[in-house]
Amino acid sequence: MRTAEPRDDADGQHTAATRSEPAPARWPDITSVPAASRPRTAVTAALVRRALGRLPLRARFAGSGDVGLGGPLIEVRDPAAFHARVGTGGLVGFGESYMAGEWDAPDLVAALTVLATDAGGLIPAPLQRLRALWAPRHPHAERNTPDGSRANISRHYDLSNELFALFLDDTLSYSAAVFRGFPAHRDLFAAAQHRKIDRLLDLADVGAGTRLLEIGTGWGELALRAAARGAHVTSLTLSAEQRRLALERVRAAGLDDRVRVELRDYREARGTYDAVVSVEMIEAVGAEFWPVYFRALDQRLVPGGRLALQAITMPHERMLASRDTFTWIHKYVFPGGLIPSTRAIEETVRDHTALELAGRDGFGAHYAETLRLWRERFTERTDDVEALGFDAVFRRLWTFYLAYSEAGFRSGYLDVQQYLFTKGNPVAGGRS
Structure with a gap:
């Protein structure tokens, strides 16, 4: 299977490189x-x-x-x-x-x-x-236009489903878990991920008959858990690899009649829903498109609808200072990404939608523990990562990425929030 990894061509732009290429071709800025x-x-x-x-x-x-x-x-x-x-x-x-x-x-x-x-x-x-x-400034090609977003998402999430499975827990959740205590125990990792998902579904009041829109499928665990509650789920993703595996998991669970997974941008969403859930997807939207993103979610919600959002955040002043800078994370991990501040999220929602803030809960320490478990599992599976064709430079890249991210949460530089936004009052008679 050919999978894309980042490299720089002569013009400094990222192009696809297969894992079979020699290191100097794949990592020109590392080998010299x-x-x-x-x-x-x-x-x-x-x-x-x-x-x-x-x-x-x-x-x-x-x-x-x-x-x-x-x-x-x-x-x-x-x-x-x-x-x-x-x-x-x-x-x-x-x-x-x-x-x-x-x-x-x-x-x-x-x-x-x-x-x-x-x-x-x-x-x-x-x-x-x-x-x-x-x-350095962000490359113009990495703007999060519909085409740019597809390319940016593919560069990270289409690397290899097998790679992610090596270090994620059994739920294949790639976002902060919620633990009962610290230090977190790896045997309870899947339960902690389900706790996170259940908190979001509870915030969105997802139950039997709920029409739920999920923005950012991941590998499908939230959609599966919502469908098990009796919800009818439409889940959108830009990752072909994630969609493929998510559909396999939906079929294996016998929930084909309740879950649709579409290869579609959030700007292409259609229909109306009782609830929208989006987990750590706003970081891939970009400040330029935050108003577009929140307007799109607002438009999909019926009156009385609820939006449950999980978002990584950083202090507002640091966000303003660094928002235009092209960083190591952009170059090698998340092209086009930008972590918002709570102030940026709340002001954007206030100024561009009819949604109202109903609650926010930060739990950054839980993300630090989540990343620790991922990092330890990645390190333990080094031989398996190598067997998938990922070389020593890639392995050091991901070790640094996971440690760098964990340090961000341990220092308080980063946080993670679960938000609830509501849309006015429900129409008479409740859900249709």
Whole structure:
């Protein structure tokens, strides 16, 4: 099976590359170190040592002494390459340097948590004010237009159903679970995912006869659980691979008469529904299209309808500072993605829809535990990941992605919310 992984062509745009290609062709920005002048490298080295020197960690540069106030260890094995990458690519280069094996950390999450906690102060204030001049911008091709969204979603979610199955729990849920206590136990992972799903279905008042629209199918667990309650579910996805497996699971459960899974953009949704549920899909919409997204959901709901939304969020000021910047996550994991703030969500809904905020609940600590379990399972299944054809660079990429995300939640830089929005009063007689 041919599956797409990101690479850069001569114009800097991502193109599809098969897993059989040699590493230099698949990972051109990893297998070669960018050229950087000596003055630029020297300035970068000084800025990096200054930034790390005031943090509660230890940064050990080969051939020189440690810097930092003490704490989790970062080992820079190739300082010249590390500084060249950071000097030319900033935080994108920092991630690429990890992918190249030029630095490592015995406890990667702990080290990244320290960095995430101080994310707003790592770059000196004068450079922050000039961010628009030096920070890379999003490629125009990755705008979340209908065609752009399909391409962006495919690059991540169509990698391989088998890959995701290696580290997700048995429900194949790829979003934050809700645990009863910490540390979370992996034997209870599926139950924690069902708890999350049930909370959303309860918020949306999904039961027998409910007409439910799901935006973002995943691998179908929420649709299956809603249908088991007696709901009639229309679920939309842009991932052909996810749809294929979701349909298999629907058929296996004998719920074909209650669940439809359509390869369709949210802007192409039709009909009206008693409830809409969308789990961690807004992060793929983009700020430009947030009003379009929420208007589309509003239009699909009948009067009295309920929208249950699960969304990753970040502080509003950090979102504003970084929303136009092309990051390592964009380049290698989620092209076109943008994490909103709670303020951005609530103001967009207020200004562009008839929906009313009825409740919000944050549970970021649960996402940190979810990511820990995914990361540990991914690490344990390294041989199986390799057997699927994913090379060592890809495995370091995903290790970094999972650890980086976990650190975001452990530091409080990221959070996750379950929202309930309602649409006016129900029509006389209740559901039709």
